[in-house]
Amino acid sequence: MELIDIGANLGHESFAHDLPAVLDRARAAGVVQMVVTGASREGSRQALEIARAHPGLLFATAGVHPHHASEYTEEADAELRALHAAAEIVAVGECGLDYHRDFSPRPMQRRAFERQLQIGVDTAKPLFLHQRDAHEDFLAILGNFAGRIGPAVVHCFTGTEAQLRECLDAGYYIGITGWLCDERRGLHLREMVRFIPADRLLIETDAPYLLPRTVRPLPSHRRNEPMYLRHIVEELARDRHEPVAQTAAASTAAARGFFRLPVARAAFEKQ
Numbered sequence: 109m110e111l112i113d114i115g116a117n118l119g120h121e122s123f124a125h126d127l128p129a130v131l132d133r134a135r136a137a138g139v140v141q142m143v144v145t146g147a148s149r150e151g152s153r154q155a156l157e158i159a160r161a162h163p164g165l166l167f168a169t170a171g172v173h174p175h176h177a178s179e180y181t182e183e184a185d186a187e188l189r190a191l192h193a194a195a196e197i198v199a200v201g202e203c204g205l206d207y208h209r210d211f212s213p214r215p216m217q218r219r220a221f222e223r224q225l226q227i228g229v230d231t232a233k234p235l236f237l238h239q240r241d242a243h244e245d246f247l248a249i250l251g252n253f254a255g256r257i258g259p260a261v262v263h264c265f266t267g268t269e270a271q272l273r274e275c276l277d278a279g280y281y282i283g284i285t286g287w288l289c290d291e292r293r294g295l296h297l298r299e300m301v302r303f304i305p306a307d308r309l310l311i312e313t314d315a316p317y318l319l320p321r322t323v324r325p326l327p328s329h330r331r332n333e334p335m336y337l338r339h340i341v342e343e344l345a346r347d348r349h350e351p352v353a354q355t356a357a358a359s360t361a362a363a364r365g366f367f368r369l370p371v372a373r374a375a376f377e378k379q
């Protein structure tokens with residue numbers, strides 16, 4: 109089984125001491141490629157650095173998360189555009205709207221989102237999107253860019269069935285995390301993941317966050333890692349009533365097409 113983790117925050121400080129071991133465990137668990145999420149100016153620089161150190165295995169996104177929208181200056185815009193010249197940066201984002209926490213004022217969030225969608229238009233790169241409690245504004249802003257932006261994934265989708273259908277109708281891809289494996293808050297998602305077309309269903313750990321609660325035994329440190337991606341695909345397959353190998357193969361093909369990733373080198377080439 110070959111899997112692609114489309115969202116891992118490998119620049120997070122919790123990976124600073126053992127990233128090579130984390131990547132080895134991921135490969136041993138069938139994760140052949142990972143996209144490192146860039147979610148701030150500094151984080152995007154760092155994501156590129158990490159991707160460059162692991163060519164063919166790691167790729168990166170560059171963007172400013174709505175939490176950091178207040179750092180979205182003209183200088184930040186120019187810096188992001190410069191980062192996007194790098195081939196290892198395969199998507200614009202993480203960007204979007206988060207009215208759940210409101211860490212940045214909403215007008216600033218909307219502006220930073222629009223500026224990054226424009227980068228998407230100008231670079232023709234796919235979009236890695238974040239949305240929480242802002243569904244209406246999110247779709248409205250994206251709608252203004254319809255026909256100009258490339259493919260877009262709504263990462264870590266946790267919304268309602270009606271919201272899911274609106275995202276699908278608009279043509280977006282859906283990213284599913286270990287939220288699905290949470291028996292306390294993921295149950296509604298289990299009911300509706302079967303509505304997502306296989307060629308628009310992407311999987312992600314969002315490591316180090318969202319450790320799947322189906323991991324047994326739960327590691328005491330609670331850090332999520334790409335090697336646990338298998339738990340998400342297994343839960344997805346159960347909920348979609350299809351063989352795990354089918355879910356895995358379809359999501360890997362969808363991810364490779366979405367980010368235009370090269371075919372992964374076989375694991376044995378490492379030795």
Ligand SMILES: [Zn+2]
Nearest residue numbers: 202238263264
């Ligand atoms: Zn996010």
